[in-house]
Amino acid sequence: MKSWDLDFDSKLAKCEGRILPGEGIIFAGAKPPEVPNDKADWTMAFRSRQMLSAVNLDKWVIIVPQRDAPNIENLVKTMTNVARPLNMTIKPPLEVLKITDIKPVAYALAAESLIKKHGGNLQLLFVVLPNNAADRYAAVKKRLSIDYGSQSNYILNFV
Numbered sequence: 565m566k567s568w569d570l571d572f573d574s575k576l577a578k579c580e581g582r583i584l585p586g587e588g589i590i591f592a593g594a595k596p597p598e599v600p601n602d603k604a605d606w607t608m609a610f611r612s613r614q615m616l617s618a619v620n621l622d623k624w625v626i627i628v629p630q631r632d633a634p635n636i637e638n639l640v641k642t643m644t645n646v647a648r649p650l651n652m653t654i655k656p657p658l659e660v661l662k663i664t665d666i667k668p669v670a671y672a673l674a675a676e677s678l679i680k681k682h683g684g685n686l687q688l689l690f691v692v693l694p695n696n697a698a699d700r701y702a703a704v705k706k707r708l709s710i711d712y713g714s715q716s717n718y719i720l721n722f723v
C-alpha cells in the first residue's frame with residue numbers, strides 16, 4: 565500500500581449495531597422452540613426431542629477405502645440407532661463400494677459408477693475419506709454437485 569501512498573486511518577469507524585436473539589428449532593410435540601445456548605449448541609435437544617419432520621434414508625450408497633471397510637457395518641448400525649429417537653429411519657445402504665486407490669480421481673470414478681448403477685434416485689452418496697486432503701474432497705464434491713447434482717456427505721477416517 566505504501567507504493568500507492570495509501571494507508572489506513574488510525575481511528576476506526578463507529579457504527580451502531582444490534583445483536584439478534586438466537587434462532588429456535590421447532591421439534592415435534594407441543595413444547596416451545598428449543599433456543600440455543602450462547603454457543604448455538606442444540607446437542608442436548610437433539611438427544612431428547614424428535615424432529616418435527618424427518619426424511620427417511622432409504623436409497624444411499626457408501627464409498628470407503630478398503631482399509632476402513634471393516635468398520636462400516638458398525639458405523640451404519642450407530643447411525644441407525646441415533647436416527648431412531650429422532651423419528652427417522654435409516655435403511656442399510658444399497659451398496660458399499662470399497663476402493664483400494666485413494667487418489668481424487670479414484671473417488672470421482674467410484675462415485676460416477678455408483679450413480680450410473682443406481683440411477684438418479686439415490687438420496688445420498690456417503691463418502692469416507694482417509695484424511696482431510698482438500699484436493700480429494702474438492703474433486704469428488706465438484707464432480708457430484710456439478711456433473712450429477714447429487715447429494716453427498718463426507719466423513720474423515722474413523723478407525
